[in-house]
Amino acid sequence: HYDLRLEMDGVLKSWAVTKGPSLNPDDKRLAVHVEDHPLDYGGFEGTIPKGQYGAGAVIVWDRGSWNPVADPDRGYAKGHLEFELSGEKLSGRWHLVRMRGKPGEKRENWLLIKGDDAAARAEGDPDILEQRPESVKTGRMVEDVAKGDVAPKTRALKASPLAPRAKKAALPEFVEPALATLRAAPPTGAQWLHEIKFDGYRLQARIDGSDIRLLTRSGLDWTDRFGAGIVDALRALPAETALLDGELVVETGNGASDFPTLQADLSKGRDDRFLLYVFDLLYLDGYDLRKAPLSDRKAALKKLLDAAPATLRYSDHFDESGALVLRHACRLSLEGIVSKQ
Numbered sequence: 562h563y564d565l566r567l568e569m570d571g572v573l574k575s576w577a578v579t580k581g582p583s584l585n586p587d588d589k590r591l592a593v594h595v596e597d598h599p600l601d602y603g604g605f606e607g608t609i610p611k612g613q614y615g616a617g618a619v620i621v622w623d624r625g626s627w628n629p630v631a632d633p634d635r636g637y638a639k640g641h642l643e644f645e646l647s648g649e650k651l652s653g654r655w656h657l658v659r660m661r662g663k664p665g666e667k668r669e670n671w672l673l674i675k676g677d678d679a680a681a682r683a684e685g686d687p688d689i690l691e692q693r694p695e696s697v698k699t700g701r702m703v704e705d706v707a708k709g710d711v712a713p714k715t716r717a718l719k720a721s722p723l724a725p726r727a728k729k730a731a732l733p734e735f736v737e738p739a740l741a742t743l744r745a746a747p748p749t750g751a752q753w754l755h756e757i758k759f760d761g762y763r764l765q766a767r768i769d770g771s772d773i774r775l776l777t778r779s780g781l782d783w784t785d786r787f788g789a790g791i792v793d794a795l796r797a798l799p800a801e802t803a804l805l806d807g808e809l810v811v812e813t814g815n816g817a818s819d820f821p822t823l824q825a826d827l828s829k830g831r832d833d834r835f836l837l838y839v840f841d842l843l844y845l846d847g848y849d850l851r852k853a854p855l856s857d858r859k860a861a862l863k864k865l866l867d868a869a870p871a872t873l874r875y876s877d878h879f880d881e882s883g884a885l886v887l888r889h890a891c892r893l894s895l896e897g898i899v900s901k902q
Contacts, residue, residue, distance in 0.1 A: 565592060565657075565673060567627055567644075569637065572597040578673055581690045582651060584682040586675045592657060594669040599833065601871040606698050607793030608706060618707035620696035623650040630654075640671075649697045650689060653680030699797075709771070726853040732769055732802045735780045736843055736851070747883025747900050754855070754878040755886040758897040759838055760818040761810035766795050766837065768803040775809075788832030794870040795837075801846055805862070807839035807876065817895055839866060840876035855901055 563581040566573040576592035583590055603624075609616045625648030629636065636642045640659030646652055654676025659669065675681050682689075695702055747755065764783070765776040773792045775784045784792060787809060795805075810818035811826055811834045826834060842862035843851055850858050859878065866875045879886045883900050890898050 563622065564595075566598060566603055567642075568600065568603070569633060571600070573600060573603055574637070576657065576671060576673065582673055582675070584651075584675050584680065584689050585684055585686070586677045586681050587684065589672045589674050592671040592673040594659075594671055602833070604698070604870050605790065605793070606696060606701075606706065606797075608709075608789050610789055618703045620701060620703050620706055621698040622694075622696065623648045624697055625649060625651070643676075650693050651680075653678045726857075727848040727850050728852060729847055730844075730849040732767070732844055733804060733849075735765065735767070735776055736804060736806075738763060738765065738778045738806060740778070741899050744900075747887050747898060748902075749883065752902055753883060753900050754880065755883050756840055756876055756878045756899045756901065757890060757895055758899045759808040759810050759876075760820040760896040761808045761823055761838075764807055764809050764837065765843075766803075766805040766807065766839070768795055768798065768800055768805075770801060771796060786827060787835055790832060790872050791835055791837050794872045798865060798869060798873075800865060802844065803842070803846070803865070804844035805839045806841035806843055807837050809835055809837050812836060817893070836872055836874055838874045838876040840878075 563578040565576045565578050565582070568574075575595050575598050577595050578590055578592045580590055604621060606619060606621050608618050625646060628645045628647070630643040630645065633642060633644070642657040644655055644657075646655055656672075656674040656676060658672045658674065660672060662669065741758075747753075762783075763778040765778070767774040767776060773784065773795045774782055775787055775791065777783055791809070808818075809823070810820075811823040813819045813822060822834075826832065839862060840859075841855070842858045842865065843849070845861065845865070850861070863875050863877075866873055878901075883898065887898050890896075
């Protein structure tokens with residue numbers, strides 16, 4: 562089936578459109594209102610594990626913007642949303658109309674109806690679903706995702722510009738991570754950069770073609786524990802081989818990472834809130850980068866993550882004094898800071 566998602570009030574209001582949208586105004590399509598989804602879900606493309614809502618292969622069939630014709634909150638409450646779509650496949654005026662429910666019926670049925678305008682089609686005209694079945698994000702079909710076919714990659718960068726400190730080498734199985742030591746005060750000097758400390762699981766993401774592994778700081782393979790979202794996001798990066806150092810977290814309402822909430826989500830099998838903050842790039846496409854300056858590695862990492870899905874975050878650093886960064890971290894009730902040379 563197809564899912565229509567409209568951003569409202571900080572979430573994605575969602576309708577399951579069984580037969581998909583039609584450009585014929587006379588062809589009213591059933592749209593079952595389902596639970597709200599987080600905004601990050603809007604760009605997800607991959608496989609949802611069995612047992613979870615919407616299990617199976619997912620592609621981004623269309624994307625764009627929507628503009629309500631009238632007050633969307635009022636229209637949503639009354640059961641008639643009228644809006645304009647500006648997508649890569651769908652455009653023009655559309656209506657979502659709530660149907661009167663039958664006694665005892667739990668599900669909320671709406672109708673998705675195309676407005677009669679220049680973007681509309683008449684009966685007998687080509688079906689947009691048959692004309693354009695591919696993902697607007699990767700060009701893949703649903704069947705490609707189901708088979709595990711990897712999205713085509715365009716190299717975003719090469720490691721060789723980090724030479725002469727970058728060394729051509731085979732992709733390591735695992736690199737012993739550098740661990741922080743506790744200090745009473747942050748170090749001083751221009752040779753230090755300062756990052757926010759996260760409260761989560763330190764992970765090493767190993768990319769070897771379509772094979773993605775998430776390794777703990779002791780080298781244990783925890784890939785299966787974190788669901789498909791992070792793995793699919795890493796698989797979509799423009800790199801054939803890479804080793805990334807980061808921390809997997811769940812954030813609370815104020816944006817701070819929260820380890821007890823992360824543990825609770827893991828125990829419940831919930832993986833929709835996981836974020837991977839990446840702060841170092843150790844290896845990329847045939848080059849070991851560990852001898853290159855940290856500032857150069859982070860610049861390459863930032864470029865690598867430039868168009869990454871929202872579940873992957875670049876952990877930026879601050880060029881201010883460590884004392885100032887620490888004061889701000891304390892004011893925001895963050896875990897702390899990490900200073901690196």
